[in-house]
Amino acid sequence: MKSALLHVLAPFLLCAALANTSLFADVDVDLSYEHYAEKRVDYLPGFLAMPCNCLVNVAYIYMGLYWLLWHRGVKETEQSRYMREVFAFMAVFYGHVQWTRLAVLRRAPAVLDQWFTLPIFAWVPVWIRFIERGPAKWRASHAAALELFSILSYGLALAHERGFEVALGCHVALAVYMGVRVQLRLGDGRTRGYLLLAVLSCAGFVVLKLLDHRLARHRLFQRLTGHFWSKVCDVLQFHFSFCFLTTLPQRAQRE
Structure with a gap:
């Protein structure tokens, strides 16, 4: 667990330090409450200014801690446990980053919120490669690369105002492609269900976030807004990805 924490914390601190420089001064990020459909509650402190969108970050932290401490009597190799713990620490850190972004509405946490999303998605192909190749053939250097x-x-965010969206889209596409590939090779009905739920949650995360203000025209989405539900889908995306990626090695070992 210490290795997993160190390997998440080191690049996170580096990115946080760079985000607090002028390097990303021209990156297009939203720094106002008007970007969100949920109305600000003026008498609440900044970290609860938008109660629903703020408190949903507790779900990321809880879910990350759940999978960090997950055992259920399953025998894991040291490397398999490392894969799970890294992903879990990423979830815990990400919850804090998003909450900080909403609490202070400053450029640095907004940049870090976008930036940290990319290595989180990239860890899914890393984990899948480990499952496909097995501990003997897997190389940590490939994961690091x-x-x-x-x-x-x-850096695409510096080159174009939609650069981050392009980078994120490529990350999502790669994760889905590799998930489908490993499912066809090693999966069964149970893992197929987990993969489908993860992909549907990912779609919900994207669509509900984009439709945040449009959905707010309807009473049902005026407090629990599209952005809030997109974060719920994001937490579910994390959870079902964990379910999928921890179940596949067990099935492979049985075979």
């Missing part, structure tokens, strides 16, 4: 490339891909 993919994560480094993922972090560097945020």
